[in-house]
Amino acid sequence: MAAPGSPTTPTAGPGESSDAPVHGKLPNQGHTPSNPPSRSGPSARGASRFIVAIAAIAALGGALFGYDTGVVSGALPFMERHFGLTSLSEGVITSALLIGAAFGSLAGGRMADTLGRRNSLLWAGVVFIGGAVAVALAPTVPVMTAARFVLGLAVGSASVITPLYLSEIAPAHLRGRLVSFNSLMIVSGQLLAYLVNAVLAHWEAWRWMLGLAALPAVALFLGVLFLPDTPRWYISRGRPEAAAEVLHRTLPADDVRDELTRIEQARTLEADARRGAFQELQLPWVRRLLLIGIGLAVVQQITGVNAVVYFAPKILATTGLGTNAAITATIAVGAVSVIATAIGMSLIDRVGRRPLLLWGLSGMAVSLVLLGAAFHLPRSTAVSYLVLALMVLYMGFMQATLNTGVWLLLAEMFPLKVRGLAMGAAVFVMWLVNFGVALAFPVLLDAVGAAITFWLFSAMCVLSLVFCKRYAPETKGLALEDLEHELRRTAEGAGPSTAAP
Structure with a gap:
């Protein structure tokens, strides 16, 4: 998730003691050395x-x-x-x-x-x-x-x-x-x-x-x-010795000075960027990217993932499975989510973001159609485990593709000046839609039944597929600086980005 960048005021903030220990040592406060402490790296x-x-x-x-x-x-x-x-x-x-x-x-x-x-x-x-x-x-x-x-x-x-x-x-x-x-x-x-x-x-x-x-x-x-706290936080509070102390635990000694310089330069750049963030949002191409990012956040939630995460035993109980058996069977959903997330992490930089989203949404739509159809079969233990298998199939597609792809796109697609602000807005909307789905799902389940509920989620997958095919950018293989230029060119041309090699 996004967070605003570090503040630029070089004073200790509330809750951060001026003599907070860093690995048992007390960094000098109020003194900015010209050179970081000299010591061998780890x-x-x-x-x-x-x-x-x-x-x-x-x-x-x-x-x-x-x-x-x-x-x-x-x-x-x-x-x-x-x-x-x-x-x-x-x-x-x-x-x-x-x-x-x-x-x-x-x-x-x-x-x-x-x-x-x-x-x-x-x-x-x-x-x-x-x-x-x-x-x-x-x-x-x-x-x-x-x-x-x-x-x-x-x-x-x-x-x-x-x-x-x-x-x-x-x-x-x-x-x-x-x-x-x-x-x-x-x-x-x-x-x-x-x-x-x-x-x-x-x-x-x-x-x-x-x-x-x-x-x-x-x-x-x-x-x-x-x-310890992070080197960036210590530098933002005027404590380069504390920052160097942490860096000496993670980097070779020869790299510490360059890293301290890089952090300071990046912090200054981001501070300048934040000052122009709201003005940047007035640009049509930036507003368009923000709307696409919010759309991706909505897509991640309206396609049903958290209905399964929060209510899997309730769903299985509607097939006639006992409460304890339904709760035990839900372990399969969690196990597949872990495996699929690991697979998605390994694929995202090789396959690309857009193909992963499109293939994933297609698989999710088909899984949900079959899942809804399964609820029209006569109740039996076999049908209960068929429903579980289709839920697991759906979660596999979701966690390996849409969940992985959306989070990465939200972190990559916004220009520097609005990155924190825009991602924060998209994530806030994501949580609100998550809230709406969780509130409505049990009511919908009782009102129209499981079959129609999952077919509605399948329809959302199809609409989301159309949205992603039309608007989701491809960010694979581009440095963030090059990506910003490409997304601006694409947004002004009102088409999906396909510039990645």
Whole structure:
């Protein structure tokens, strides 16, 4: 997700102590050395260990994102009986987290700039812990809804702060893999939720399903206490010695000076760019790109993915499968999501963005047509597992293509001056549409049945295919600077970009 760039004021911000330790050392405050500290760089093995430790701890934010969005699928059947939920109240409880995430994503970037990336992750960990405990103990539906909203604030902020932290602290040659690792952790968190649901369903322990999210949240909080902030954050606060201390753990000593210079130049460029962002949005070609980006964000949500993620056991129960068996069967959805995401990460730079989107939407449309047709078959165990297989097929297409492609396009397609602003707007709309789908799906399921509901999602896939074929740009093989010129030429010519080699 996008976040605003670093502030330019060289003072310690609230929440970032002027004597915060960096790996046990106190950097001098108020002193800007002409040269970074002279010391030998890390061994390759030592740097790798340090980076892997950082990625493992920070990506717990992504895992919590996945767990908290996925766990509700197993808890809902038991909550329905406990609270006497209607279809509408099921949608409200599920979607409360998503509306919280929408506003959390808006606040996350600003909080990261104000408090620092590390301290923002600490605060997200605190909210994750409190939200998980509150959801597990909620005595009434209104309290549950409010607690889910608060938990959503943590989910949304973590969805911004975690990839931002990883992208800024990783060396350039590892940045893509580490940021993609966060996406893999999100679907892994969903898989973990499905596994926990399957185990605890035997005791109908839905409160434990929800409350166990507090454990990785505690691990996130404690782990982040031992992490530094990013070099970019330290430089933005006038602390080059602290930045150099971190860089000496990840880079050869000879590269530290050049990296410090590069960060300072990039920060200055981005500050200048942000000052012209709103004026840049007045340009017709930039407005057109923003609308395309928002359209891609909508496409990712209206094609049904989160209806499956949040309500898979409810869907399977409509085929006659028992509650516990339906919850256990959902593990297949999570497992395929993890595998498909890894496949999509390996294909995206070889196949290209547009072909992946078009093939994926075609496969999703066909899968959903077959899925809807399966609900017209007589109820039986075989039909239940046919429905599961078609859901798994649909999720495989979705996670390997549309999910991977849309996130990458949103990070690449906007010009520098509006990149943070435009991506933030697109992601905000994405969360709002996610909220709408989660709220409407259980009501729609009861009103028109599963077959028509999935055929409607299939129709959305067809419309999305037309949209992507007409408007989605191809960004494969182009440097960001060249890409900006190509997208401007294409947007002014009102056609899809096909300039990639």
